[in-house]
Amino acid sequence: MAEQKKINPMLKMALELGPIVLFFLAYTRLRDRTFDIGGQAYDGFIVATALFIPLIVVTTLILWKLTGHLSKMQIATVVLVVVFGGLSVWLNDDRFFKMKPTMIYTLFAGVLGYGLLRGQSYLRFVMEEMMPLQHEGWMILTRRLALFFAGLAVLNEIIWRTMSTDAWVNFKTFGLTIAIFAFFMAQGKVIQTYSIPEDADRT
Known part of the structure; x- marks a missing residue:
């Protein structure tokens, strides 16, 4: 690679x-x-x-x-x-494009959930270089993120089906970005608790 x-x-x-x-x-x-x-x-x-x-x-x-x-x-x-x-x-x-975030977040939640059922954190494969954590930390973060993505998928469906196109565009542009940023900011305790020091031996 x-x-x-x-x-x-x-x-x-x-x-x-x-x-x-x-x-x-x-x-x-x-x-x-x-x-x-x-x-x-x-x-x-x-x-x-x-x-x-x-x-x-x-x-x-x-x-x-x-x-x-x-x-x-x-x-x-x-x-x-x-x-x-x-x-x-x-x-x-326009309904197909409005459904796109639902499909994306459902896919992400499904993939992360499948990994959890196998006792693995697929999130770790994507983010380990940026944020080295112990296995337990990755599992906690992955469970939370899978549920978060599932929630975003449901929320997107509710918004595009019940609200105006203007509301959906604002949600897609600002709401989703802010929500994802806020989610990772809220995980500071987990990241701090399970982080691996840079000088620690990695297996």
Whole structure:
């Protein structure tokens, strides 16, 4: 496996979050407009989605080129964006793209849950280099994250099915990002309790 290259953290954040921010900006500018393309009328949400798909593919490829590495979560996210976003554009139906976070978080919760049933933390494989923890710490964190992802999947379903598109876009752009950040901030006690000192021998 090729060694992962280090890049500027701000550049990495821009590549990861940039497409989401640009989708939000595109939607806010286009939401009240309708576009006639090939004899078919598309609203601003669908057009913003059509712009978002290639953008996230390109930024992910740039990230892979610069780091030599993509996590399985990043790959799964791009695939689901292309599939569900593509269906929304192709069928001119925004429901598919709105379902995408549900599919992503259900997938993540399922994968983490499957690992837990086998007595393993798949989260450890993704984050161990950034945050070395004892096995018990990884298991606790993985259980919590699996439940958190399952909760996000349910919440996304509730919001897109019961609220306006504006509310869903705000939730997707800001709510999900803040929720994930807040979750990891809340795990400080577990991380502190089960962290492995840098100079400790690792097996």
